[in-house]
Amino acid sequence: MKRLPPLPALYTFLITAQCCNFTRAAEQLHITQGAVSRQIAGLEDHLGYELFIRLARGLELTAEGREWLPRVQQAFALIGDGMEQIGQTHQTLQLKAPSCAMRWLVPRLLQWQRERPDVPVKLTTTLAHGVDFQREQFDAAVIYGTPPDHSLTALHLFDEQLTPVCSPTLLKGPPALLVPADLQQHLLLHPTHNDQDWKVWLKAADLQLSNIGSGQHFETLDQAMSMASHGTGVAIGDWSLIGDDLNAGRLVMPFELKVRTGMGYYVVMPEKQQPSAKLRELMTWLVEQAHRR
Structure with a gap:
């Protein structure tokens, strides 16, 4: 495989081909006209053929130069796209x-x-x-x-630590919410489609409730916590995830028991x-x- 031409020389060719004038190319590249001329001559020497016809009033692309131009334009466009896309990804x-x-x-x-x-x-x-x-x-x-x-x-x-939570207004009753058995009188809110979280906590509390299957289920923990904060019922939630709600007083823990699930x-x-x-x-x-x- 033949050695590729230098990238700066190719860029100089691109600008010069767009201007067809060494002087204007030099102005855009912020180098001297002589430097542009030398880079083009060096590129032509590397390729083995001329890219421009030198005229009295400017330049004209040779047949080889016309074939090179769209290829060089495409190459620099790909480089520009790569810089933008990869830069955004990494940033x-x-x-x-x-x-x-x-x-x-x-x-x-x-x-x-x-x-x-x-x-x-x-x-x-x-x-x-x-x-x-x-x-x-x-x-x-x-x-x-x-x-x-x-x-x-x-x-x-x-770690996940399950505990019942509710709105502060729900603690005032009625019905009462002083001991875990009082949950029988409240609507239980589930953060998932099943009753598993409530069952884990109730087992640790050594308590059985007949209303666990008649509670309200939600797609996400966030939905269950939002409903609980409005006083709709008592939700089972992960103490680790709802600390902000507890600190802000939007939710309260009616009982001290927090149950680690191993998750x-x-x-x-x-x-x-x-x-x-x-x-x-x-x-x-x-x-x-x-x-x-």
Whole structure:
């Protein structure tokens, strides 16, 4: 394969071909007319044929020059597109997270953008709890589940701890909400399509309720928490995710019992990936935020 011509010489050819004048090309390139002439002559010598016909009042492309021009234009257009697309990809961190984590994650990402506007983050939400980095183009992900295997670099955020929560107004009654058995008189709100979260907590509380199957189910934790904050009923939620609501007084815990399920939240990336300094900073920052609860 013949050695490729120098890129600066090709760019000089592109500008000169558009101007068909050494002087105007030199003005656009911010070099001397002699430098333009020497670069073109060197390129022609490298290729083995002339690209321009030198005329008294300017230049004219040769047949070879006319064939070269669209190819060089295309090459530099591809380079320009690559710079723009790759630059955007590297500047914006691509993060995936399950919808159940949004109540905790979104306020923190908003804070991150206020503190670090130079490191934007694009968040993709999903009902899925995991991530497949071989098929999904994300820099990192927040996942929910058991501790990840060794194919991922994982930083622990927090463990799931289930507890009932409700609006402060619901505590005033009637009906009463002083002991766990009082839940029998309230509408139970479920953050998923099944009753599993409530069953786990009730088992730990050594309590059976007949109204667990007649509660209201929601698509996401966020929907259940929003309904609970309006006094609709008592929701079962992850204490780790709803700390902001508890601190702000939008929700309260009527009972002290929090039940660990063995599940947790982790921020992960591929084990073999060498993270950028900005990605490492974001992951460390999220862990710090999680530990401030």
